[in-house]
Amino acid sequence: MPWIYLVLIAVVLIVGIGVILLNRRRSAPPSVPPAAPTASIDHPPPGAPGATTEPGSATTAVIESVPMPGTAVEDFVVVEEPVEIEVVEVVEVVEIVEVVEPEVVERPTFRSRMAKARSVLTGAFLGVRGRAGITAETWDDLEEALLRADVGIRVTDALLDPLRERVKAKEITTPDELLAALQAEMTSRLDGADRDLHFEPATAEASGPNVWLFVGVNGVGKTTTIGKVGALQRDEGRSVLMAAGDTFRAAAAEQLGTWAERSGAEMVRGNEGGDPSAVIFDAIERATARSYDLVLADTAGRLHTKTNLMDELRKVRRVAAKGAGRVTEVLLVIDATTGQNGLTQAREFGDATEVTGVVLTKLDGSAKGGIVFAIETELGLPVKLVGLGESIEDLVAFDPRQFVDALFSDN
Numbered sequence: 001m002p003w004i005y006l007v008l009i010a011v012v013l014i015v016g017i018g019v020i021l022l023n024r025r026r027s028a029p030p031s032v033p034p035a036a037p038t039a040s041i042d043h044p045p046p047g048a049p050g051a052t053t054e055p056g057s058a059t060t061a062v063i064e065s066v067p068m069p070g071t072a073v074e075d076f077v078v079v080e081e082p083v084e085i086e087v088v089e090v091v092e093v094v095e096i097v098e099v100v101e102p103e104v105v106e107r108p109t110f111r112s113r114m115a116k117a118r119s120v121l122t123g124a125f126l127g128v129r130g131r132a133g134i135t136a137e138t139w140d141d142l143e144e145a146l147l148r149a150d151v152g153i154r155v156t157d158a159l160l161d162p163l164r165e166r167v168k169a170k171e172i173t174t175p176d177e178l179l180a181a182l183q184a185e186m187t188s189r190l191d192g193a194d195r196d197l198h199f200e201p202a203t204a205e206a207s208g209p210n211v212w213l214f215v216g217v218n219g220v221g222k223t224t225t226i227g228k229v230g231a232l233q234r235d236e237g238r239s240v241l242m243a244a245g246d247t248f249r250a251a252a253a254e255q256l257g258t259w260a261e262r263s264g265a266e267m268v269r270g271n272e273g274g275d276p277s278a279v280i281f282d283a284i285e286r287a288t289a290r291s292y293d294l295v296l297a298d299t300a301g302r303l304h305t306k307t308n309l310m311d312e313l314r315k316v317r318r319v320a321a322k323g324a325g326r327v328t329e330v331l332l333v334i335d336a337t338t339g340q341n342g343l344t345q346a347r348e349f350g351d352a353t354e355v356t357g358v359v360l361t362k363l364d365g366s367a368k369g370g371i372v373f374a375i376e377t378e379l380g381l382p383v384k385l386v387g388l389g390e391s392i393e394d395l396v397a398f399d400p401r402q403f404v405d406a407l408f409s410d411n
Contacts, residue, residue, distance in 0.1 A: 107396050108364075110406035113388040117369035118407055120149045125408070128175045134167055138175065142182065149407075150339040151370030155377050159185055183408045189373060190400030193382035195357070198328045199238075199294070208324025209241070209287040211280075211295045214359075215313060215349050216333035218301035221361040221387065223252055225333050226296050227259025228395040229385075234263050238293040243283035244269035245276040245316065246298045256298055266292075276300050276312060277319040284325035295325065310352040317353050331384065333359045334375075336366035343374050346381060360398070361387035372403065 124145030128138050139160065146156040163181055166172045172181055199210050212229070216222045223246065230240045242260045244253035244267060253269040260267040268286055270279035280297045287295045299316055300309060321327050332355045334342040342360075349355055358375055363386045372383050383398045 106393070108388045108394055110388070110399065110402040111409050113364040113394075114369060114403075114406040116365060116367045117149060117363070118409065120367045121145045121407055122410075125179060128179060131175060134172070134175060134178055138178070139164070146370060148367070149370035150368035150374070152340065152343070152374040152378070155189075155370075155373045158377065159189070159373075179408070183404055186373070186407075187401055187404045190376060190404070193376060193400075195382050195384045195398055197384060198356070200326060200328055202293075206326055207288075208326060209284065209292050209295050210329075211284060211297060211320050211325045211327045212329040212331060213297050213299060213317065213320060213327060213353065214331050214333060215299050215353050215355070216301060217345060218249060220301075220333045220335040220338075222246075222301060222333040223255050223298055224259070225331075225359050225361060225385075225387070225395065226256065226298055227263065228392050230259060230265050230296050231263035231392050232395070233294055233296075234265060239291075240265040240294050240296060241283055241287045241290075241292045242267045243280045243295055243297040245279045246300050247272060247274045247276050247279060248300050252298065265296075277316050280316055281319050281323070284320065284323055288324040310348065313349070313352045330354055330356050331359050332357070332381070333361060334371075336360050336363045336368060336371060336386075339366075339368040339371055340374065342371050343378065346375055346379050350379060350381065355381060357382050357384035359383075359385040359387070359395075364388045364394075369403075369407070372398075 124141040127141045131138060142160060143156055146159065147153065151159070159182065162185065163172065163178065166181065167178065172178050197212075200206070202208070214222050214226050226242060230242055233240050240263070242256055242265050244256045246252040246256075247270055250272075253267075253272075257267050257269070259265075266286075268279060268283040270276075270282070276299060280295075280299075283295050283297065286292075297316075297320065300312060317327070317330070330353050332346055332349050332353075334345060336342070338345075346355070346358065358381050360372065360375075360383050363369055375381055375383060385395055386398045386403075388394045388396060
């Protein structure tokens with residue numbers, strides 16, 4: 001059976017060829033995956049000299065494929081491909097600090113706070129302007145208005161008599177000219193006074209504190225005025241010590257202590273009913289030892305007609321002037337609503353304590369603002385401070401021109 005032999009030969013040939021192919025496949029080198037391309041940047045990298053670093057700019061790079069071992073150089077391809085390199089913008093962080101403007105304290109104006117005093121004169125001025133000329137009724141209206149404002153008889157005559165002469169001489173012919181002349185005359189009578197609060201800086205010869213004495217009857221706002229003056233002086237950078245020398249009035253020391261705490265000042269007090277001079281002496285000694293700039297001394301009030309009070313104030317004045325302290329101000333505090341009674345107080349206290357100036361309180365609530373003219377004209381005492389309200393900022397320096405303008409203003 002010859003065909004069987006042919007089949008066997010074919011099987012042997014097929015198996016042999018398969019073995020040969022299998023052996024050749026096993027002996028072949030393993031396939032190597034293509035190498036990852038490496039980038040060669042033909043432009044300077046970001047940050048290098050000449051590199052483009054603007055936000056959003058791109059840098060072009062040349063990408064070269066690396067030839068496989070055994071591959072001819074001419075067989076690989078150079079591919080030039082743009083690569084976008086993002087440049088991150090660097091933002092400078094700036095801390096924003098909110099600047100808080102210092103609070104500006106708005107001082108009251110004479111015009112806004114003197115409605116009551118102005119109302120006394122307004123009716124008279126309207127009557128004067130309502131007439132065709134200057135008549136006898138004109139002088140009657142002006143005289144009555146000035147007296148009602150507590151200018152006083154002497155000052156009223158001193159103001160109107162020169163104006164009568166000018167009208168007779170035909171220098172003044174109309175009601176408006178008369179009122180303008182009266183306003184100028186009132187202003188001129190208040191000009192020229194020394195209204196400064198005197199403070200003497202320390203020197204080698206006098207290194208002790210300045211002493212400001214406050215005098216006045218009970219109820220005029222003396223202790224409150226000391227507290228407000230202390231706060232104002234502290235705002236000016238001066239160190240302040242308060243002396244509670246009103247040892248006879250109940251709660252006077254407690255009231256002054258409240259103001260001392262509010263304004264950042266120190267306070268010296270004594271026993272109730274004790275010697276006011278001793279309290280003030282101790283205060284001056286402590287202020288000297290601790291280099292305080294200013295001592296604000298409260299004193300006993302009671303009635304100005306009490307002889308023992310005046311004797312006591314004289315003693316206080318003598319004691320305060322001794323030692324290291326220097327008395328540079330003696331301020332008489334007067335309630336503007338008392339009118340002519342304040343003039344009497346000014347005389348009594350002035351004789352006992354050598355008053356250097358007047359603080360006129362409650363001027364905003366008084367129709368008797370004319371007392372300013374009586375005090376300055378008859379006694380020669382300058383009004384240095386006036387109270388136009390209850391707050392600290394309502395105690396202001398007296399300005400004669402603004403004061404008179406407020407009396408003549410229409411609103």
